[in-house]
Each structure stands twice: as C-alpha cells, then as structure tokens.
Amino acid sequence: MIRFHxxxxxxxxxxxxxxxxxQHIHVSAPTxxxxxxxxxSTFLNPDCQNSSYPVxxxxxxxxxxxxxxxxxxxxxxxxHNSATTLNVSTSVHFxxxxxxxxxxxxxVPEVTQAAIPPGETFIHRFRVVDQSGTYFYHAxxxxxxxxxxxxxxxxxxxxxxxxxxxxxxxxxxxxxxYQYDGERxxxxxxxxxxxxxxxxxxxxxxxxxxDKGANSILINGRTVHHDNYNSSLDxxxxxxxxxxxxxxxxxxxxxxxxVIGSQSFRTLGLAIGQHKMTIIESDGQLTKPYEVDWLEIGxxxxxSVLIHTGDMKKDTDNLFPIxxxxxxxxxxxxxxxxxxxxxxxxxxxxxxxxxxxxxxxxPERTGIEIAQEHEYPSYTLxxxxxxxxxKNLPDWFWRDIAPMNDYNEVELKLLNALPDRVIKLRSxxxxxxxxxxxxxxxxxxxxxxxxxxxxxxxxxxxxxxMAHLDxxxxxxxxxxxxxxxxxxxxxxxxxxxxxxxxxxxxxxxHGHSHYMIASGLGEYIHTTHGDIRNxxxxxxxxxxxxxxxxxxxxxxxxxxxxxxxxxxxxxxxxHCHITSHxxxxxxxxxxxxPELINSHKLYKYDTEWAIHPSN
Ligand SMILES: *[C@@H]1O[C@H](CO)[C@@H](O)[C@H](O)[C@H]1NC(C)=O
Ligand SMILES: *[C@@H]1O[C@H](CO)[C@@H](O)[C@H](O)[C@H]1NC(C)=O
Ligand SMILES: *[C@@H]1O[C@H](CO)[C@@H](O)[C@H](O)[C@H]1NC(C)=O
Ligand SMILES: *[C@@H]1O[C@H](CO)[C@@H](O)[C@H](O)[C@H]1NC(C)=O
Ligand SMILES: *[C@@H]1O[C@H](CO)[C@@H](O)[C@H](O)[C@H]1NC(C)=O
Ligand SMILES: *[C@@H]1O[C@H](CO)[C@@H](O)[C@H](O)[C@H]1NC(C)=O
Ligand SMILES: [Cu+2]
Numbered sequence: 001m002i003r004f005h006x007x008x009x010x011x012x013x014x015x016x017x018x019x020x021x022x023q024h025i026h027v028s029a030p031t032x033x034x035x036x037x038x039x040x041s042t043f044l045n046p047d048c049q050n051s052s053y054p055v056x057x058x059x060x061x062x063x064x065x066x067x068x069x070x071x072x073x074x075x076x077x078x079x080h081n082s083a084t085t086l087n088v089s090t091s092v093h094f095x096x097x098x099x100x101x102x103x104x105x106x107x108v109p110e111v112t113q114a115a116i117p118p119g120e121t122f123i124h125r126f127r128v129v130d131q132s133g134t135y136f137y138h139a140x141x142x143x144x145x146x147x148x149x150x151x152x153x154x155x156x157x158x159x160x161x162x163x164x165x166x167x168x169x170x171x172x173x174x175x176x177x178y179q180y181d182g183e184r185x186x187x188x189x190x191x192x193x194x195x196x197x198x199x200x201x202x203x204x205x206x207x208x209x210x211d212k213g214a215n216s217i218l219i220n221g222r223t224v225h226h227d228n229y230n231s232s233l234d235x236x237x238x239x240x241x242x243x244x245x246x247x248x249x250x251x252x253x254x255x256x257x258x259v260i261g262s263q264s265f266r267t268l269g270l271a272i273g274q275h276k277m278t279i280i281e282s283d284g285q286l287t288k289p290y291e292v293d294w295l296e297i298g299x300x301x302x303x304s305v306l307i308h309t310g311d312m313k314k315d316t317d318n319l320f321p322i323x324x325x326x327x328x329x330x331x332x333x334x335x336x337x338x339x340x341x342x343x344x345x346x347x348x349x350x351x352x353x354x355x356x357x358x359x360x361x362x363p364e365r366t367g368i369e370i371a372q373e374h375e376y377p378s379y380t381l382x383x384x385x386x387x388x389x390x391k392n393l394p395d396w397f398w399r400d401i402a403p404m405n406d407y408n409e410v411e412l413k414l415l416n417a418l419p420d421r422v423i424k425l426r427s428x429x430x431x432x433x434x435x436x437x438x439x440x441x442x443x444x445x446x447x448x449x450x451x452x453x454x455x456x457x458x459x460x461x462x463x464x465x466m467a468h469l470d471x472x473x474x475x476x477x478x479x480x481x482x483x484x485x486x487x488x489x490x491x492x493x494x495x496x497x498x499x500x501x502x503x504x505x506x507x508x509x510h511g512h513s514h515y516m517i518a519s520g521l522g523e524y525i526h527t528t529h530g531d532i533r534n535x536x537x538x539x540x541x542x543x544x545x546x547x548x549x550x551x552x553x554x555x556x557x558x559x560x561x562x563x564x565x566x567x568x569x570x571x572x573x574x575h576c577h578i579t580s581h582x583x584x585x586x587x588x589x590x591x592x593x594p595e596l597i598n599s600h601k602l603y604k605y606d607t608e609w610a611i612h613p614s615n
Contacts, residue, residue: 038059044057047225068161081122086197089115093140103511108573132284189221222356256305262299273320298545300577321385426496441587490561520532
C-alpha cells in the first residue's frame with residue numbers, strides 16, 4: 001500500500017513534468033480538462049409511460065452531461081461507481097477517441113480494465129490527438145448504455161466553443177471552411193419498458209427467440225409513448241409529462257446540428273420537417289458538403305449537418321417536426337417510428353438550453369377526431385411529418401460522401417497499398433445445446449476472461465508469438481487477432497443469416513478509425529473479391545455498416561471491408577454496436593504489437609500497472 005502511494009506520487013510528478021516539457025515545446029500547451037462523473041442507480045420514466053424503470057445515470061442526468069474539450073487537450077475523467085442500489089459493476093468508453101498511447105483508458109471490461117465495482121473509482125486519462133468533431137461516451141457493460149450516454153465534443157480550438165455571448169454578439173463559429181451561427185446536439189436513444197437487467201437475462205438465457213425493438217425512440221432523452229396519447233392529451237391527467245424535446249433556434253440563421261446515434265439497437269432514418277440538411281461531418285471527420293433530406297444513422301454513428309432556418313411566421317407556433325423512421329428491420333421502411341419525434345422551434349430569443357413541448361403527433365386517420373374529442377388545440381398529424389423513402393437503400397449515400405480535404409500522400413499510399421494482413425470475421429448466431437443464443441466469430445464461442453487482457457500482459461503472463469496463429473489469424477491461446485505495428489490491415493465483416501433474417505450490423509473499431517473500402521453481397525471470397533474497391537472516396541469513420549443482402553448458398557448475406565493502419569499498440573475491441581449483439585458475443589479483440597505498449601505509453605504511470613511493473 002505504501003509502495004502504491006509512493007508510485008502514485010511519482011506518477012503525479014512525471015505527469016507535471018510532461019506538462020512542463022510540453023509547454024516549452026509547443027506554442028500552445030495541452031490543457032488538462034478534468035471531469036468527474038458519478039454513476040448512480042435511480043428510476044427513470046422518459047416517455048411518460050406510467051411506470052419507471054431502474055437505470056444507471058451519470059451525475060443524475062439523462063442524457064449524461066456533455067463533455068467539451070479541445071483537440072490536443074489532456075483529458076482526465078474520474079468515474080465513481082455509486083450504483084450501490086443496483087449493485088452492478090460498470091465501465092465507460094469514449095467512443096471514437098483513438099486513445100493513442102493510453103489503451104488503459106479505453107474502458108472495455110475484460111480487455112483493458114476490470115469493470116468498476118460499486119463503491120470504487122476509475123480514472124481515465126487520454127490526450128485528444130489529431131481529431132476533433134462529434135463523439136460520445138457510454139457504458140460498456142451489459143445494457144447500461146441505454147442511459148449511461150452523453151455527448152463528447154472536440155473543438156479545434158477554444159474560440160470554437162459555443163457560448164451564449166457569441167450568439168448574442170452575432171459571432172459566427174467556424175470548423176474548417178464551414179461557418180454557422182450556433183450548434184445544437186440531437187442525441188438518439190431507445191427505451192424499453194423492461195428493466196435492463198431483465199433484458200440482459202433474456203438475451204443471455206434460454207428463452208431468447210429474437211430481438212424485440214424498444215418501446216420508445218427518445219430524442220435528447222424524451223418522447224411521449226403512443227399508448228398514452230389519449231390520456232396525455234387530457235391536461236388533467238397528463239401529470240408531469242413534459243412532452244417532446246425541442247431544439248430552439250433563431251430564424252434566418254445557420255445551425256450545426258450534431259446528431260449522435262447513441263441508440264443501441266435500431267438503425268434509424270432522421271429528418272427535419274421543411275429543412276434540408278447538409279452533411280459536413282461524419283464520425284469526427286469533416287466531409288465535403290452533401291445535402292440530404294434524411295440521414296441514416298446506426299448505433300454508434302454521428303453526423304454534423306448544417307440547417308438554415310427560415311423566417312418566423314405570425315399566427316403559427318413555428319414548430320417543425322423532427323421524425324425518425326425504422327430502417328432495415330421489422331417494419332416497412334417508409335413509415336415513421338411510433339414516437340421518435342422532437343421539434344425544431346423558431347424563437348426570437350436564443351434559448352440554447354433544451355426545452356420540451358407537448359404537441360402530440362396523432363395518427364393520420366383518427367388524429368383529428370382524437371384532437372376534437374379531447375379539445376386539443378395543437379397537434380401534428382403523422383402525414384405532416386417529413387417523408388422517408390419506401391425502400392431500403394443498401395449503402396445509403398455513403399459512396400457519394402467524400403472527405404473535406406483531398407487525400408494527402410500518406411493517405412493515398414494507405415488507400416492504394418496491398419494489405420499486409422486480411423482478417424475475415426464471419427459471425428453466426430447460433431442456438432447452443434443449452435438453448436442459449438450466442439454469436440460465434442469464425443465458429444468460436446465467446447470467451448469469458450478471468451482477468452482483463454491488459455493485466456495479463458502487464459504481469460508478463462502471456463508472451464506474444466505471431467508464429468502460431470490459426471489460419472484465420474486467431475491466436476488460440478490468447479483469444480485475440482494479433483496484428484503488428486506498421487501493418488495495413490483489412491478486416492472483412494461477414495454477415496450471415498440468423499434464423500430467417502439477414503440483419504444490418506454497425507461495426508465499431510476501438511483504437512483506430514477505419515476506411516470502409518468495399519462492400520458486397522453474399523459471401524466474401526478473397527480470391528474473387530479481394531481487389532474490389534467500390535467506395536471511391538472513403539472517409540475515416542469508427543462505425544461502418546454491414547448491409548444485409550440475400551443469402552447465397554453458403555449463408556453469407558453481405559459483407560463490408562474496412563482498412564486500418566496499425567499505428568497504435570494496444571488491445572482494441574472490434575464489435576457490433578448493437579448492444580445486444582455485442583453482449584451475445586459479436587466482438588473480437590485486435591491485439592496490436594503488445595510488446596510495444598509500454599514504450600508507447602503516453603503517460604509514464606498508471607495506478608494499476610504500477611502495482612505490477614512489467615519492465
Ligand atoms: C397505468 O398502469 C395501471 C396499472 O398497470 C393501469 O391500470 C392504467 O390503465 C395505466 N394508465 C395509463 C394511462 O396507461
Ligand atoms: C453485490 O454483489 C456482489 C457480487 O455479486 C455480492 O457479493 C454482494 O453481496 C452484493 N451486495 C449487496 C449489498 O447486495
Ligand atoms: C464566447 O465565444 C466568443 C467567440 O469565440 C469569445 O470571444 C468569448 O470570450 C466567449 N465567452 C465566454 C464567456 O466564454
Ligand atoms: C437573413 O440573414 C441575412 C444574412 O445575415 C440577411 O442579409 C437577410 O437580410 C436576412 N433576411 C431576413 C428576412 O431577415
Ligand atoms: C384514442 O382515441 C381514439 C378516438 O377516440 C380511439 O379511436 C383510439 O382507439 C384511442 N386509443 C387508445 C390507445 O385508447
Ligand atoms: C431446449 O429447448 C427444447 C425445446 O423447447 C427443450 O425440449 C429442451 O429441453 C431444452 N433444453 C434445455 C437444456 O433447456
Ligand atoms: Cu449487430
């Protein structure tokens with residue numbers, strides 16, 4: 001214990017030293033931004049249904065507080081697990097942050113840390129190296145990310161921080177070539193009328209049959225459940241239902257809307273009534289402007305879009321519906337989700353704080369009757385919502401979206417290189433003999449690890465040998481896919497039929513952003529499809545879709561090929577961002593030059609590793 005404290009202090013000293021050194025080297029020194037997040041258990045009823053369910057929240061807020069940092073900052077996030085009532089362990093992942101030299105802060109239980117038990121604290125430290133844009137953070141344990149989720153915005157510099165005064169003073173904000181008057185966050189999530197622990201038990205247990213959708217789609221943490229429309233129309237019984245989220249904006253201005261796909265299950269369409277959207281950012285990378293009527297946004301994906309507001313109109317409420325649509329699954333894609341609505345509102349005074357409004361969205365046939373019966377003055381009929389295409393579009397508009405800047409020499413070289421390694425991950429959903437359902441990756445069962453891999457490594461418990469990999473690149477003794485620093489690695493994500501369905505899967509890479517370079521139907525066969533490049537202008541992303549296709553005779557039903565450049569030694573999860581799929585095993589670990597982790601450490605101390613020095 002004494003030794004631990006000693007090392008900790010030595011560490012603090014080195015930490016300070018790094019600053020001193022950096023301050024002399026760089027013109028602008030990295031700023032240390034410290035956040036303290038307290039995870040507590042409580043009850044929540046975000047959709048005005050008539051009961052609440054136990055959840056975890058961050059600082060008692062939902063969505064969790066927005067963290068704003070600047071590119072180059074050192075960030076320290078102190079996580080207290082105060083979820084003593086529910087008595088669950090937790091961990092937090094900073095989605096899209098590449099964690100250069102700080103694999104220990106990536107937040108993945110069994111891989112980079114042990115989940116934080118109730119009553120304990122974990123400290124993340126990382127530097128935001130060479131990336132900015134829209135990110136989020138969320139729990140990486142079980143289904144806790146239903147509610148443990150908040151925006152993480154990285155600005156290019158401090159001047160870009162939005163604040164009230166710049167809107168009052170009519171100062172514009174900038175990002176690359178883009179200018180706008182203000183920005184707003186639009187965070188998507190899903191809400192089940194079931195305890196998340198029961199949902200986990202269902203998915204992991206033998207009664208699991210198929211994925212059930214959420215009961216509600218939430219925008220900035222709110223909606224009104226459709227079962228309650230009639231009763232909630234009646235003000236006397238509406239109680240404390242605040243209604244839908246509202247984004248307040250001023251007329252005749254340009255806004256950057258940061259759309260965060262922090263929903264954990266469905267791929268959604270998103271549109272804003274009477275406003276076109278110009279995409280300017282995807283997963284943290286600026287894009288060439290690309291105008292769309294609707295976004296397709298899967299779990300884990302983010303966009304920034306610019307919208308231009310029109311004039312305020314007299315004698316109207318100046319409310320424009322924001323609507324969501326289920327894409328790819330369960331329901332016809334043209335329709336709207338039952339209640340994934342919010343409103344954009346023009347108001348003369350700027351009110352960047354999130355507001356809510358009660359203006360129900362009523363069914364098109366009976367809506368007017370319902371409103372008359374309840375003497376309800378203001379409502380939107382479903383057929384007044386922005387429309388979505390009736391057909392699902394494989395690859396959406398991804399092939400037409402290009403990075404803002406032309407590729408530099410290094411990027412071109414990477415995009416044109418032959419891969420040093422190709423890893424094909426074929427995942428199959430299987431009902432086991434004990435009737436539990438799991439995803440097998442290349443036919444292998446998910447492993448349960450007694451301790452996290454980083455601890456194994458740091459204790460010298462495993463040595464690295466690239467010589468004894470299985471044919472598919474898997475290290476059987478380590479249960480990882482080893483790669484080497486400096487390699488160009490292509491990862492093929494192969495969909496297979498699950499039951500009668502072929503599903504869409506959003507795949508997320510930790511530790512690296514990737515280029516999606518190709519996609520195809522059926523089964524990927526390297527000798528036949530190895531050279532296909534049908535994404536002409538790949539952008540760096542951290543979540544890419546594998547779109548479903550008709551299955552071929554092997555059961556393969558669609559694939560995507562992503563490319564990463566191995567420049568970040570560490571242990572990096574690679575998983576489907578549909579939480580239930582990940583929990584059922586749709587996940588692999590990329591082990592990147594573990595022997596270099598120590599020499600690539602950004603900070604020269606770590607409370608956990610200090611107990612087990614490895615050098
Ligand atoms: C609320 O729940 C109770 C008990 O389940 C039920 O009887 C009642 O109809 C519900 N009310 C509404 C408005 O859904
Ligand atoms: C919390 O869970 C742990 C491990 O599952 C158990 O040992 C402990 O008794 C529980 N504590 C409470 C207060 O329920
Ligand atoms: C708000 O932003 C403007 C423009 O970047 C800046 O000049 C001003 O100092 C900021 N004000 C506060 C209170 O941060
Ligand atoms: C809208 O804003 C532009 C640029 O700020 C200005 O030139 C124009 O007069 C405004 N239009 C209206 C109707 O206020
Ligand atoms: C709501 O009211 C309408 C019109 O009275 C009725 O047709 C509909 O069935 C009601 N819905 C519910 C869920 O009670
Ligand atoms: C699995 O389900 C089948 C069909 O319901 C049942 O007959 C069998 O006993 C179950 N096996 C186990 C191990 O629960
Ligand atoms: Cu999936």
